[in-house]
Amino acid sequence: MNPFFGSIFWLLVTLGVLVTFHEFGHYWVARRCGVKVLRFSVGFGRAIWKRIGKDGTEYQIAAIPLGGYVKMLDAREGDVDPALLDQEFTGKSVWKRIAIVAAGPGFNLIFTIVAFWVMFMLGKPDIAPVVTAAPQTMAAEAGIRNGDRILTVDGKQVETYSDTMEAIANGMLGRTPLPLSLRDPDGTQRTITLPLNQLPAGQDLGQYADKLGLEPASPPAVVDKVNAGLPAAAAGMQSGDRIVSLNGTPVADWIAFTKLLHQVAAKSPQLAIVVERAGQQIPLTVTARYESQQGQPQNWIIGIEGASRETVMQHFGPVRAFSESLKSTWARAATTFNMIGNLVTGQASTKNLSGVVGIAQVANVYASQGLTRFLEFLGLVSLSLAILNLLPIPVLDGGHLLYYLIELVKGSPVSERVMMAGQYVGLALLLTMMGLAFYNDIHRIILPS
Template sequence: MLTVFAFLLAIGVLVTFHELGHYWVAKLCGVRVLRFSLGFGTPLLRFRPRETEWVICPIPLGGYVKMLDEREGFVMPEERGRAFNNQHALKRIAIVAAGPLANLLLAVLLYWVVIAQGVPQLKPLVGTVIAQSPAAAAGFREGDRIVDVAGKPVGSWQEARLALVDAAMSASAIPVRVQTEAGASAERRIVAERFGDKAVQALQQGDPGLSPARFLPAIGAVEPGGAAAKAGLRAGDKLQAVDGLLLPRWEDWVQMVRNSPGKDLRVRIEREGKPLDVKLRPESVSQGDEVAGRIGVAPLPDAAWNDKLSFMVHYDALGALAEAGAKTGATAWMSLKFLGNMLIGHASLNNLSGPLTIANVAGQTAREGVSPYLEFLALISISIGILNLLPIPVLDGGHLMYYVAELVRGKPVSERAQLLGQKIGFILLASLMAFAMLNDFSRLLGG
């Protein structure tokens, strides 16, 4: 229920702000707005305080502002000056652009609220290196401090990850300069192609196989009914060896379990200071094209490391606003670069997400607290703003393209050309939405 509520609230806020952008600028330009609708379908609620009818409909995936327009019906002679189609092209451009720009403004405001409270950050310290990953092949070691990525200095884990995303869009080998635990300077070169498409996609999302988190070789939680619970393992058990082989790191245990689906393992643990042997058989689970072992446990975080990892950054009101604007701009630019790289084949379409993934993330961030949820809203608001500015007919950007062409040509684009563009745009947008939904189902099914 929390996931559903968080998703509906997100869509409601983002759509409302987008459509209010169109509405406010239309009113400023003297255009009559006939209807302001949240959602689609048969209206559930409607009211008309003045000349605009305000409507709430049952299908929440969008909304619209309907303006007086001679192309859509008869307009009284005295009202023709307030019709959208009779406005100068610059006014129509302003009205159409106001929706996406309102989404970008909303992102600035949301980031401002979050940043003004103080921003928890993580130092760019490597806590865990995933075995058989691009990061492991590059020679990363636990305790490395990331200094710069592709020549760009970073001061936090978040900055390092964004720099990796940016670099992955334009280079196949990414140089990362680190300071080792011993204080020496070293360069690691991340190359993901040799590890397959999934590794490339993960790198494009800022994950080469590194994590700032560090875990102890001990069980933090046990899933009821899982292989670990059936073997009698408990939270707090310290893991020591498998079949006589010492495994000192949590990552070693993860790798051992993954590589042992359906196999009997003799596990040596320490419980309340005493050694104990248990028999454990990992379950077999499908993960894409391979079968891996799973026992249903969560690790015990290394509290001392986590205390060393975290720090807080504080800003005054103006500083927070400037930081919010910069973050919105950087995220918007990265979104544009990502879309451009998808068009030329440098980024995978598998990174597209649809409503199911968005709903899932909405629920997750809502459980984490108000600030993570607001940051999620800001990110989606930026995505909506950028997507709507793309020059694709049926989107706001498509209309902007027609009106700019009108300014250049001195006359409107023909209705035939607009109709053809609308058909092409609808097919393109429907295809992207279908692909995004397929990606959603693939993620839900573990593909």
């Protein structure tokens, strides 16, 4: 699917699923608390589809798919039929109102746990935390060498590259020195410290990652497969051969070999390749071809495939998967709160905020990687929605919960004047955040770091 249309499609799928689940939380608990629900809407604005259910609720899908709402019978919005007063929202106890408002974020949290649970039962593929450092970067200067396996980050064990980078991203947000324990390819363990305090203030995580320069390690330059009928096979290359040099230039790893191959073949397709086989170095002459394979753009090829990076499959039974889901949900929540805390204190830049454009792009990437990766993405966004909605900002669920907590303390509801003022302040804050996030999204597209 075209990346643009794919991003739009998967954004609509993401918002449709998560918003529906969030609003269903409000709806379900409201009905259990005896409140009449007038409308259940996925999206805002003009309805493009609607029907009246047997329960009298109007269900609709609206034209603007960037949210949704549940409209309940509420005396603050007009006169209520005396026969329906017992089903009116504000007439319910404060605890029931708290339960109804908290149900939306609560259902998003439940969705996250279930999504991660299914993901771990299906099997979450990842690569091992075996890394290298780009030359003249912070990671290289800190002592990271090609093939180092990261064992712990800040004392916490990591098993996958994704978990490793998430833990390091948390350190980059706070810009504090971060200890790593490593194991060399020869088995020797050592500890280094990434001097993240040297990162400049006011940049986003992408810019910090570029300065850090940490990357997955490239596989060794060992031939895994030789395709019959192509130049390498004709020259006598065999599976298991280690490529030593290309046109006299030493080859360090597979990525270095492929880059060098494209460079030198563009000048002359006749290549002098030295391979090591059974302890002996064997010179081969290979004539590269410029062609397309498997629908890919044309490029220089000789017909060999290298070994893949070491992979990790986190695949568990139902009980272990549920435990891992809870652990992952807790860890991701801590990461999100850490981000919010650093944004509030000014330690992290507001450039890290992302909006619907960014979500759409990431949704398309995760969807293209398979069901388990898309479930992970849905879980992450659902968790973010839960936390965002619980922030004590009027117009969000957290703002309403704040009003109800004040009501519990003072023994009477917050005045309508205070609530209205809070709504204006909350709306201004929300629009500012959305505008800033949208600006960041567009800026990343126009001027990528």
